[in-house]
Amino acid sequence: MLFDCGEGAQTQMLRLNLKMNRLKAICISHLHGDHFFGLPGLLSSMHLLGRKNKLIIFGPPPLKKFLEDLFLLSDTKLRFPLKFISVIESPNSEELADFGSFKLFSIPLNHRISCSGFLLKEKPKPRNLRPEYLIFHDVPINKRNEIKEGADFIKADGTVIPNEQLTLSPPRSVSYAFCSDTAPLDDTVKAIANSTALYHEATFEDELTERAELTFHSTASQAANQAKIANVEQLYLGHFSSRYSDTKRIEEQAKSIFKNTVAVHDGLKFKIE
């Protein structure tokens, strides 16, 4: 999945050796140029490179017509199915799609124009069976699935074997919250609570709080504060104003409030586990 798609995104993907054709979905938070001007080029390149498999785009409703008009202009009939799912700004986190092992939700944000973040959340995983105990208690194969889901086992003589004797806890489920452009908002905190990893914009250093308010952006400390109240595990900061040649100060200001903070740079890779 790709979250937002600024100009040159396809070039960056090429440079980082990320395969365009492995993309299943692209999520666009809002229609400011730095968040979607790379979409036409990326879609055209996938088309020209012969993509066949379906792509889903999540984004503000007007983006659908924009893309349709664009392909009309250049007389392009995409060779792959493109499904558009509208994301409508809302004070609640809405479920947008179920991808099997994880779900995608919207995140309420507060920007100059209609804008939503995205939350990618793994579903709870089945418990791990302990084979030696299943054999000992003579558990039939057809009972295993419900035991994986947490059920106890009742023997023929009525004895109850508690689930904890038959299974171990599953690996925990992780989540990634993407908050592109936003001033601090209470509804955001609710939506991203307890996330494993949070990407949050921090356009300005703390000295420019007024400017941040005026432009519906966040300062370093505001972003860190959102991470702290939401009790996330790790915070990634980005979307720095071009006035800063260096992001050390933003990272330090955020760290004084929320220790697990990293100021990101182009091409940064991180694991969420």
Add this chain to the structure above:
Amino acid sequence: MLFDCGEGAQTQMLRLNLKMNRLKAICISHLHGDHFFGLPGLLSSMHLLGRKNKLIIFGPPPLKKFLEDLFLLSDTKLRFPLKFISVIESPNSEELADFGSFKLFSIPLNHRISCSGFLLKEKPKPRNLRPEYLIFHDVPINKRNEIKEGADFIKADGTVIPNEQLTLSPPRSVSYAFCSDTAPLDDTVKAIANSTALYHEATFEDELTERAELTFHSTASQAANQAKIANVEQLYLGHFSSRYSDTKRIEEQAKSIFKNTVAVHDGLKFKIE
């Protein structure tokens, strides 16, 4: 002036230290993505960087509405005047604008969708006065402009002093022809005849003549042949298919027909004089 504006044009301009705000006009030949997907980003950046002076865009008529829709989407009111001049595909070279010392014309091309090239042509320059002869023949100041334009001087006693005695030839006027995407076309030759410098696409090596015909592109030899028939001075080739990792062969094939050929690369600078 900028001729066509693919994705990432603003990044390239930055890298090459070309000042966005010095741009007076952008000419878009046609609406395939690789020729205009960089326009939204470039215009937005000029807006955000506080441009005030007028910009003219020459391009296919639907581009106007595309840009208007785009700025509506992102709720952007450009801070500088943007004038749009429609270029309509035509079998003739049409005068598009008069910029004082030079004029801009369209060039008929032959591509899959409506497409026009651009010809930038210096106006004939006034002849250079020879001050010593003006003094010798006692030419009054108010006659000088017509003599610069080529008039002879008639003395009070009726003697005619031919212009060649009073002036020297001006520096010659140069021209630049830009032929973005096209299969060879006779109308193109007429429009670009005797140009100082011709940029012409050469998407394919000569072995792929059929593919070139099918996609309305040119091979190396076809481009060189156009340059030869049009009697231009210098040929620059570009728009190479990404299948070629090296453009030496295209340059060689063209050179065998038209010697003054250069296969261009990103960032190449050349003088037209």
